[in-house]
Amino acid sequence: MTDNTRSGLGVAVKRPHRADARRNFDALLGAARDAFAQNGAGASLEDIARRAGVGIGTLYRNFPTRQDLFDSVYLGEIEELCEAAVQVADLPPWEALETWLQRFVGYAATKRAIYEELNRDSEMFSKAREAMYGAGQPLFDQAQAVGAVRTDTTFDDVLRMVSGLTGAGFVDEAQRTRVLHLALDGLRPR
Amino acid sequence: MTDNTRSGLGVAVKRPHRADARRNFDALLGAARDAFAQNGAGASLEDIARRAGVGIGTLYRNFPTRQDLFDSVYLGEIEELCEAAVQVADLPPWEALETWLQRFVGYAATKRAIYEELNRDSEMFSKAREAMYGAGQPLFDQAQAVGAVRTDTTFDDVLRMVSGLTGAGFVDEAQRTRVLHLALDGLRPR
DNA sequence: AGTATAACGGAGGTACCCCTCCGGTTCTAG
Protein backbone atom coordinates (compact mmCIF):
# COMPACT_ATOMS: atom_id res chain seq x y z
CA MET A 1 0.00 0.00 0.00
CA THR A 2 2.85 2.30 -0.68
CA ASP A 3 1.45 4.00 -3.76
CA ASN A 4 4.65 5.58 -4.80
CA THR A 5 3.85 7.07 -8.13
CA ARG A 6 0.69 7.19 -10.16
CA SER A 7 2.00 6.89 -13.64
CA GLY A 8 4.75 5.72 -15.88
CA LEU A 9 5.30 9.24 -17.11
CA GLY A 10 8.32 9.77 -14.94
CA VAL A 11 7.07 12.44 -12.61
CA ALA A 12 6.83 11.08 -9.11
CA VAL A 13 3.95 12.30 -7.00
CA LYS A 14 3.70 10.44 -3.75
CA ARG A 15 0.36 9.56 -2.29
CA PRO A 16 0.65 9.62 1.52
CA HIS A 17 0.50 6.47 3.67
CA ARG A 18 -1.87 7.61 6.33
CA ALA A 19 -5.58 7.45 5.67
CA ASP A 20 -6.39 11.06 6.59
CA ALA A 21 -3.50 12.34 4.56
CA ARG A 22 -4.64 10.32 1.59
CA ARG A 23 -8.13 11.77 1.88
CA ASN A 24 -6.72 15.27 1.82
CA PHE A 25 -4.44 14.45 -1.06
CA ASP A 26 -7.34 13.25 -3.15
CA ALA A 27 -9.55 16.16 -2.15
CA LEU A 28 -6.79 18.53 -3.23
CA LEU A 29 -6.41 16.88 -6.59
CA GLY A 30 -10.13 17.08 -7.17
CA ALA A 31 -10.35 20.70 -6.12
CA ALA A 32 -7.35 21.56 -8.24
CA ARG A 33 -8.91 19.89 -11.23
CA ASP A 34 -12.02 22.02 -10.84
CA ALA A 35 -10.11 25.20 -10.15
CA PHE A 36 -7.79 24.79 -13.12
CA ALA A 37 -10.76 24.01 -15.32
CA GLN A 38 -12.51 27.13 -14.18
CA ASN A 39 -9.70 29.67 -13.89
CA GLY A 40 -6.91 28.26 -15.99
CA ALA A 41 -3.45 27.36 -14.81
CA GLY A 42 -3.19 30.50 -12.70
CA ALA A 43 -5.91 29.54 -10.25
CA SER A 44 -5.33 30.59 -6.66
CA LEU A 45 -3.75 27.94 -4.50
CA GLU A 46 -5.48 29.26 -1.43
CA ASP A 47 -8.76 28.91 -3.22
CA ILE A 48 -7.93 25.33 -4.11
CA ALA A 49 -7.14 24.55 -0.47
CA ARG A 50 -10.41 26.18 0.55
CA ARG A 51 -12.37 24.14 -1.98
CA ALA A 52 -10.73 20.99 -0.72
CA GLY A 53 -11.62 21.89 2.87
CA VAL A 54 -7.96 21.78 3.80
CA GLY A 55 -5.41 24.20 5.19
CA ILE A 56 -2.98 25.89 2.87
CA GLY A 57 -0.15 24.19 4.70
CA THR A 58 -1.49 20.81 3.70
CA LEU A 59 -1.53 21.80 0.09
CA TYR A 60 2.09 22.86 0.21
CA ARG A 61 3.16 19.71 2.01
CA ASN A 62 1.73 17.53 -0.73
CA PHE A 63 2.65 19.77 -3.61
CA PRO A 64 5.62 21.97 -2.75
CA THR A 65 5.26 24.06 -5.90
CA ARG A 66 2.31 25.05 -8.00
CA GLN A 67 3.91 23.16 -10.82
CA ASP A 68 3.82 19.92 -8.81
CA LEU A 69 0.10 20.27 -8.29
CA PHE A 70 -0.60 21.27 -11.83
CA ASP A 71 1.51 18.44 -13.17
CA SER A 72 -0.37 15.92 -11.10
CA VAL A 73 -3.70 17.00 -12.50
CA TYR A 74 -2.33 17.34 -15.98
CA LEU A 75 -0.64 13.97 -15.98
CA GLY A 76 -3.79 12.34 -14.69
CA GLU A 77 -5.63 13.54 -17.74
CA ILE A 78 -2.86 12.55 -20.09
CA GLU A 79 -3.04 9.07 -18.64
CA GLU A 80 -6.77 8.87 -19.17
CA LEU A 81 -6.18 9.95 -22.71
CA CYS A 82 -3.66 7.19 -23.25
CA GLU A 83 -6.05 4.63 -21.88
CA ALA A 84 -8.78 5.94 -24.12
CA ALA A 85 -6.52 5.32 -27.10
CA VAL A 86 -6.30 1.67 -26.15
CA GLN A 87 -10.03 1.39 -25.74
CA VAL A 88 -10.83 2.66 -29.21
CA ALA A 89 -8.15 0.60 -30.89
CA ASP A 90 -10.52 -2.01 -32.26
CA LEU A 91 -12.88 0.42 -33.97
CA PRO A 92 -12.44 1.06 -37.68
CA PRO A 93 -9.54 3.46 -38.22
CA TRP A 94 -11.48 6.63 -38.86
CA GLU A 95 -13.98 6.02 -36.07
CA ALA A 96 -11.13 5.22 -33.71
CA LEU A 97 -9.41 8.50 -34.47
CA GLU A 98 -12.55 10.59 -34.27
CA THR A 99 -13.72 8.95 -31.06
CA TRP A 100 -10.38 9.51 -29.44
CA LEU A 101 -10.32 13.14 -30.45
CA GLN A 102 -13.85 13.63 -29.17
CA ARG A 103 -12.66 12.15 -25.89
CA PHE A 104 -9.73 14.52 -26.00
CA VAL A 105 -12.06 17.47 -26.15
CA GLY A 106 -14.17 16.01 -23.39
CA TYR A 107 -11.58 16.15 -20.64
CA ALA A 108 -12.18 19.33 -18.80
CA ALA A 109 -9.67 20.21 -16.15
CA THR A 110 -6.56 21.05 -18.08
CA LYS A 111 -8.23 21.98 -21.32
CA ARG A 112 -7.15 25.57 -21.21
CA ALA A 113 -3.69 24.71 -20.07
CA ILE A 114 -3.19 22.16 -22.78
CA TYR A 115 -3.28 24.67 -25.57
CA GLU A 116 -1.77 27.43 -23.48
CA GLU A 117 1.28 25.31 -22.97
CA LEU A 118 1.29 22.94 -25.89
CA ASN A 119 4.48 24.34 -27.25
CA ARG A 120 6.23 25.17 -24.06
CA ASP A 121 9.56 23.57 -23.46
CA SER A 122 9.53 22.22 -19.94
CA GLU A 123 10.76 18.69 -19.44
CA MET A 124 7.45 17.69 -18.04
CA PHE A 125 5.44 18.98 -20.97
CA SER A 126 7.62 17.31 -23.51
CA LYS A 127 7.17 14.04 -21.63
CA ALA A 128 3.42 14.53 -21.71
CA ARG A 129 3.54 15.45 -25.35
CA GLU A 130 5.45 12.31 -26.10
CA ALA A 131 2.89 10.23 -24.26
CA MET A 132 0.04 11.92 -26.02
CA TYR A 133 1.66 11.48 -29.39
CA GLY A 134 2.51 7.89 -28.57
CA ALA A 135 -1.15 7.23 -27.91
CA GLY A 136 -2.71 9.16 -30.77
CA GLN A 137 -0.22 8.98 -33.59
CA PRO A 138 -0.87 5.29 -34.34
CA LEU A 139 -4.57 6.01 -34.66
CA PHE A 140 -3.79 8.80 -37.05
CA ASP A 141 -1.29 6.77 -39.07
CA GLN A 142 -3.71 3.91 -39.34
CA ALA A 143 -6.50 6.18 -40.55
CA GLN A 144 -4.15 7.71 -43.06
CA ALA A 145 -2.98 4.29 -44.20
CA VAL A 146 -6.46 3.14 -45.11
CA GLY A 147 -7.16 6.39 -46.93
CA ALA A 148 -9.55 7.85 -44.38
CA VAL A 149 -7.38 10.91 -43.78
CA ARG A 150 -5.79 13.16 -46.36
CA THR A 151 -2.05 12.85 -46.63
CA ASP A 152 -1.08 16.52 -46.76
CA THR A 153 -1.48 16.95 -43.04
CA THR A 154 0.20 15.76 -39.88
CA PHE A 155 -0.89 14.50 -36.49
CA ASP A 156 0.56 17.61 -34.96
CA ASP A 157 -1.72 19.76 -37.10
CA VAL A 158 -4.71 17.78 -35.95
CA LEU A 159 -3.79 17.85 -32.31
CA ARG A 160 -3.36 21.58 -32.33
CA MET A 161 -6.58 22.07 -34.17
CA VAL A 162 -8.43 19.99 -31.65
CA SER A 163 -6.67 21.67 -28.76
CA GLY A 164 -7.92 24.96 -30.06
CA LEU A 165 -11.47 23.74 -30.25
CA THR A 166 -11.07 22.34 -26.79
CA GLY A 167 -10.51 25.81 -25.46
CA ALA A 168 -13.28 27.53 -27.37
CA GLY A 169 -16.56 28.37 -25.73
CA PHE A 170 -19.67 26.63 -26.97
CA VAL A 171 -23.26 27.19 -26.07
CA ASP A 172 -23.76 23.51 -25.33
CA GLU A 173 -22.26 20.08 -25.64
CA ALA A 174 -24.12 19.45 -28.86
CA GLN A 175 -22.54 22.40 -30.60
CA ARG A 176 -19.11 21.35 -29.50
CA THR A 177 -19.58 17.89 -30.90
CA ARG A 178 -21.04 19.29 -34.09
CA VAL A 179 -18.21 21.75 -34.60
CA LEU A 180 -15.55 19.17 -33.90
CA HIS A 181 -17.19 16.86 -36.37
CA LEU A 182 -17.20 19.68 -38.88
CA ALA A 183 -13.54 20.44 -38.40
CA LEU A 184 -12.58 16.79 -38.60
CA ASP A 185 -14.46 16.44 -41.88
CA GLY A 186 -11.79 18.68 -43.29
CA LEU A 187 -9.32 15.88 -42.66
CA ARG A 188 -10.99 13.45 -45.02
CA PRO A 189 -9.78 13.22 -48.57
CA ARG A 190 -12.20 14.41 -51.19
CA MET B 1 -10.98 68.14 -33.83
CA THR B 2 -13.20 66.88 -31.08
CA ASP B 3 -12.92 63.17 -31.79
CA ASN B 4 -15.75 62.15 -29.59
CA THR B 5 -16.09 58.48 -30.27
CA ARG B 6 -14.14 56.15 -32.45
CA SER B 7 -16.82 53.83 -33.66
CA GLY B 8 -20.43 53.38 -34.41
CA LEU B 9 -20.63 50.52 -31.94
CA GLY B 10 -22.27 52.65 -29.29
CA VAL B 11 -19.57 52.60 -26.66
CA ALA B 12 -18.22 56.08 -26.23
CA VAL B 13 -14.50 56.42 -25.60
CA LYS B 14 -13.39 60.01 -25.69
CA ARG B 15 -10.11 60.96 -27.15
CA PRO B 16 -8.76 63.99 -25.22
CA HIS B 17 -8.50 67.48 -26.69
CA ARG B 18 -5.06 68.40 -25.51
CA ALA B 19 -2.05 67.27 -27.53
CA ASP B 20 -0.13 65.69 -24.66
CA ALA B 21 -3.22 63.93 -23.46
CA ARG B 22 -3.88 62.55 -26.90
CA ARG B 23 -0.34 61.21 -27.12
CA ASN B 24 -0.77 59.41 -23.83
CA PHE B 25 -4.16 58.10 -24.83
CA ASP B 26 -2.76 56.54 -27.96
CA ALA B 27 0.29 55.17 -26.20
CA LEU B 28 -1.99 53.52 -23.66
CA LEU B 29 -4.12 51.89 -26.32
CA GLY B 30 -1.05 50.54 -28.05
CA ALA B 31 0.46 49.25 -24.84
CA ALA B 32 -2.82 47.68 -23.84
CA ARG B 33 -3.12 45.95 -27.17
CA ASP B 34 0.30 44.40 -26.70
CA ALA B 35 -0.30 43.49 -23.08
CA PHE B 36 -3.66 41.87 -23.73
CA ALA B 37 -2.19 39.95 -26.62
CA GLN B 38 0.62 38.70 -24.45
CA ASN B 39 -1.06 38.05 -21.12
CA GLY B 40 -4.74 37.78 -21.92
CA ALA B 41 -7.51 39.93 -20.57
CA GLY B 42 -6.04 39.83 -17.06
CA ALA B 43 -2.90 41.78 -17.92
CA SER B 44 -1.69 44.13 -15.22
CA LEU B 45 -2.87 47.71 -15.61
CA GLU B 46 0.23 49.02 -13.92
CA ASP B 47 2.30 47.13 -16.43
CA ILE B 48 0.32 48.68 -19.26
CA ALA B 49 0.92 52.16 -17.86
CA ARG B 50 4.61 51.34 -17.54
CA ARG B 51 4.79 50.13 -21.14
CA ALA B 52 3.09 53.29 -22.29
CA GLY B 53 5.56 55.41 -20.32
CA VAL B 54 2.72 56.96 -18.40
CA GLY B 55 1.63 57.21 -14.79
CA ILE B 56 -1.02 54.89 -13.49
CA GLY B 57 -3.21 57.90 -12.76
CA THR B 58 -3.27 58.79 -16.42
CA LEU B 59 -4.44 55.35 -17.31
CA TYR B 60 -7.32 55.57 -14.89
CA ARG B 61 -8.32 59.03 -16.06
CA ASN B 62 -8.69 57.83 -19.62
CA PHE B 63 -10.14 54.43 -18.79
CA PRO B 64 -11.84 54.47 -15.40
CA THR B 65 -12.29 50.70 -15.34
CA ARG B 66 -10.32 47.85 -16.79
CA GLN B 67 -13.36 47.08 -18.87
CA ASP B 68 -13.23 50.50 -20.51
CA LEU B 69 -9.68 49.93 -21.61
CA PHE B 70 -10.28 46.41 -22.73
CA ASP B 71 -13.40 47.42 -24.63
CA SER B 72 -11.52 50.13 -26.48
CA VAL B 73 -8.93 47.68 -27.72
CA TYR B 74 -11.52 45.04 -28.43
CA LEU B 75 -13.81 47.38 -30.33
CA GLY B 76 -10.89 48.60 -32.37
CA GLU B 77 -10.30 45.10 -33.61
CA ILE B 78 -13.96 44.44 -34.21
CA GLU B 79 -14.02 47.53 -36.38
CA GLU B 80 -11.06 46.36 -38.39
CA LEU B 81 -12.85 43.09 -38.86
CA CYS B 82 -15.96 44.81 -40.14
CA GLU B 83 -13.91 46.81 -42.59
CA ALA B 84 -12.20 43.65 -43.75
CA ALA B 85 -15.59 42.18 -44.55
CA VAL B 86 -16.27 45.05 -46.92
CA GLN B 87 -12.90 44.66 -48.56
CA VAL B 88 -13.40 41.02 -49.43
CA ALA B 89 -16.96 41.51 -50.63
CA ASP B 90 -16.12 41.35 -54.31
CA LEU B 91 -14.23 38.07 -54.18
CA PRO B 92 -16.07 34.89 -55.12
CA PRO B 93 -18.24 33.76 -52.18
CA TRP B 94 -16.06 31.00 -50.82
CA GLU B 95 -12.84 32.96 -51.17
CA ALA B 96 -14.47 35.94 -49.51
CA LEU B 97 -15.50 33.87 -46.53
CA GLU B 98 -12.18 32.11 -46.17
CA THR B 99 -10.17 35.30 -46.56
CA TRP B 100 -12.26 37.04 -43.96
CA LEU B 101 -11.85 34.19 -41.51
CA GLN B 102 -8.12 34.10 -42.13
CA ARG B 103 -8.08 37.79 -41.33
CA PHE B 104 -10.10 37.05 -38.22
CA VAL B 105 -7.44 34.72 -36.99
CA GLY B 106 -4.75 37.22 -37.81
CA TYR B 107 -5.79 39.92 -35.37
CA ALA B 108 -3.68 39.53 -32.32
CA ALA B 109 -4.55 41.67 -29.38
CA THR B 110 -7.86 40.32 -28.22
CA LYS B 111 -7.52 36.87 -29.69
CA ARG B 112 -7.53 35.14 -26.38
CA ALA B 113 -10.28 37.28 -25.03
CA ILE B 114 -12.54 36.70 -27.97
CA TYR B 115 -13.01 33.05 -27.29
CA GLU B 116 -12.74 33.44 -23.54
CA GLU B 117 -15.70 35.74 -23.60
CA LEU B 118 -17.56 34.86 -26.78
CA ASN B 119 -20.62 33.71 -24.90
CA ARG B 120 -20.55 36.15 -22.06
CA ASP B 121 -23.53 38.32 -21.56
CA SER B 122 -22.32 41.85 -21.11
CA GLU B 123 -24.05 44.55 -23.10
CA MET B 124 -20.81 45.45 -24.74
CA PHE B 125 -20.02 41.95 -25.89
CA SER B 126 -23.42 41.40 -27.36
CA LYS B 127 -23.01 44.64 -29.29
CA ALA B 128 -19.68 43.45 -30.59
CA ARG B 129 -21.12 40.07 -31.41
CA GLU B 130 -23.86 41.73 -33.37
CA ALA B 131 -21.36 43.79 -35.32
CA MET B 132 -19.23 40.74 -36.01
CA TYR B 133 -22.22 38.76 -37.16
CA GLY B 134 -23.46 41.65 -39.21
CA ALA B 135 -20.15 41.70 -41.05
CA GLY B 136 -19.58 37.98 -41.44
CA GLN B 137 -23.01 36.44 -41.76
CA PRO B 138 -23.65 37.81 -45.26
CA LEU B 139 -20.40 36.29 -46.45
CA PHE B 140 -21.45 33.00 -44.97
CA ASP B 141 -24.98 33.14 -46.36
CA GLN B 142 -23.69 33.99 -49.78
CA ALA B 143 -21.25 31.09 -49.73
CA GLN B 144 -24.01 28.79 -48.60
CA ALA B 145 -26.35 30.11 -51.28
CA VAL B 146 -23.98 29.24 -54.10
CA GLY B 147 -23.41 25.78 -52.65
CA ALA B 148 -19.87 26.41 -51.43
CA VAL B 149 -20.74 25.66 -47.81
CA ARG B 150 -22.71 22.72 -46.47
CA THR B 151 -26.15 23.52 -45.20
CA ASP B 152 -26.15 21.58 -41.97
CA THR B 153 -24.09 24.18 -40.17
CA THR B 154 -24.46 27.76 -38.99
CA PHE B 155 -22.35 30.86 -38.98
CA ASP B 156 -22.21 30.64 -35.22
CA ASP B 157 -20.64 27.19 -35.48
CA VAL B 158 -18.02 28.52 -37.83
CA LEU B 159 -17.23 31.57 -35.77
CA ARG B 160 -16.71 29.52 -32.67
CA MET B 161 -14.59 27.04 -34.50
CA VAL B 162 -12.38 29.78 -35.84
CA SER B 163 -12.25 31.50 -32.46
CA GLY B 164 -10.94 28.29 -31.00
CA LEU B 165 -8.24 28.02 -33.62
CA THR B 166 -7.42 31.63 -33.02
CA GLY B 167 -6.48 30.85 -29.47
CA ALA B 168 -4.53 27.70 -30.13
CA GLY B 169 -0.76 27.70 -30.13
CA PHE B 170 1.00 26.96 -33.39
CA VAL B 171 4.65 26.50 -34.13
CA ASP B 172 4.54 29.09 -36.89
CA GLU B 173 2.28 31.16 -39.08
CA ALA B 174 2.36 28.56 -41.80
CA GLN B 175 0.93 25.88 -39.56
CA ARG B 176 -1.84 28.14 -38.42
CA THR B 177 -2.85 28.92 -41.97
CA ARG B 178 -2.64 25.25 -42.90
CA VAL B 179 -4.75 24.13 -39.98
CA LEU B 180 -7.36 26.79 -40.55
CA HIS B 181 -7.55 25.77 -44.17
CA LEU B 182 -7.97 22.19 -43.05
CA ALA B 183 -10.77 23.01 -40.67
CA LEU B 184 -12.54 25.15 -43.22
CA ASP B 185 -12.42 22.34 -45.72
CA GLY B 186 -14.83 20.59 -43.43
CA LEU B 187 -17.36 23.26 -44.27
CA ARG B 188 -17.52 22.40 -47.93
CA PRO B 189 -20.16 20.02 -49.15
CA ARG B 190 -18.89 16.68 -50.44
C1' DA C 1 3.46 86.70 -22.02
C1' DG C 2 0.31 85.43 -18.58
C1' DT C 3 -3.23 82.85 -16.57
C1' DA C 4 -6.83 79.50 -16.04
C1' DT C 5 -7.36 74.84 -16.26
C1' DA C 6 -6.87 70.24 -18.11
C1' DA C 7 -3.83 66.71 -17.46
C1' DC C 8 0.11 64.40 -15.16
C1' DG C 9 2.11 60.86 -12.12
C1' DG C 10 3.20 58.49 -8.19
C1' DA C 11 2.60 57.82 -3.12
C1' DG C 12 -0.06 55.03 -0.35
C1' DG C 13 -4.30 52.45 1.48
C1' DT C 14 -6.60 48.07 0.61
C1' DA C 15 -6.94 43.58 -0.87
C1' DC C 16 -5.34 39.30 -2.41
C1' DC C 17 -1.96 35.75 -3.15
C1' DC C 18 2.29 33.23 -2.26
C1' DC C 19 4.79 30.54 0.83
C1' DT C 20 7.00 29.32 5.52
C1' DC C 21 6.85 27.93 10.04
C1' DC C 22 5.45 25.72 14.13
C1' DG C 23 2.18 24.58 18.09
C1' DG C 24 -1.51 21.45 18.29
C1' DT C 25 -3.94 17.23 16.71
C1' DT C 26 -4.69 12.62 14.83
C1' DC C 27 -3.46 8.30 13.30
C1' DT C 28 -1.00 3.88 13.42
C1' DA C 29 2.21 0.46 14.97
C1' DG C 30 3.53 -2.18 18.61
Place this chain on the structure above:
DNA sequence: CTAGAACCGGAGGGGTACCTCCGTTATACT
Protein backbone atom coordinates in the same frame (compact mmCIF):
# COMPACT_ATOMS: atom_id res chain seq x y z
C1' DC D 1 -3.65 1.49 25.17
C1' DT D 2 -0.10 4.40 24.46
C1' DA D 3 3.72 6.86 22.59
C1' DG D 4 5.64 9.15 19.06
C1' DA D 5 5.72 9.92 14.28
C1' DA D 6 3.04 11.94 10.76
C1' DC D 7 0.07 15.26 9.66
C1' DC D 8 -2.88 19.39 10.21
C1' DG D 9 -4.08 24.31 9.64
C1' DG D 10 -3.69 29.01 9.81
C1' DA D 11 -1.12 33.14 11.38
C1' DG D 12 1.89 36.24 9.36
C1' DG D 13 5.72 38.39 6.44
C1' DG D 14 6.67 39.69 1.75
C1' DG D 15 5.16 40.80 -2.63
C1' DT D 16 2.12 42.62 -6.28
C1' DA D 17 -2.03 44.66 -8.30
C1' DC D 18 -5.88 47.73 -7.88
C1' DC D 19 -7.51 52.26 -7.44
C1' DT D 20 -7.82 57.16 -5.26
C1' DC D 21 -6.18 61.50 -4.26
C1' DC D 22 -3.79 65.68 -4.72
C1' DG D 23 0.42 68.65 -5.29
C1' DT D 24 2.85 69.63 -9.60
C1' DT D 25 3.29 70.50 -14.63
C1' DA D 26 2.09 71.29 -19.45
C1' DT D 27 -1.12 73.28 -22.71
C1' DA D 28 -4.31 76.46 -24.91
C1' DC D 29 -6.37 80.69 -25.22
C1' DT D 30 -6.35 85.79 -25.03
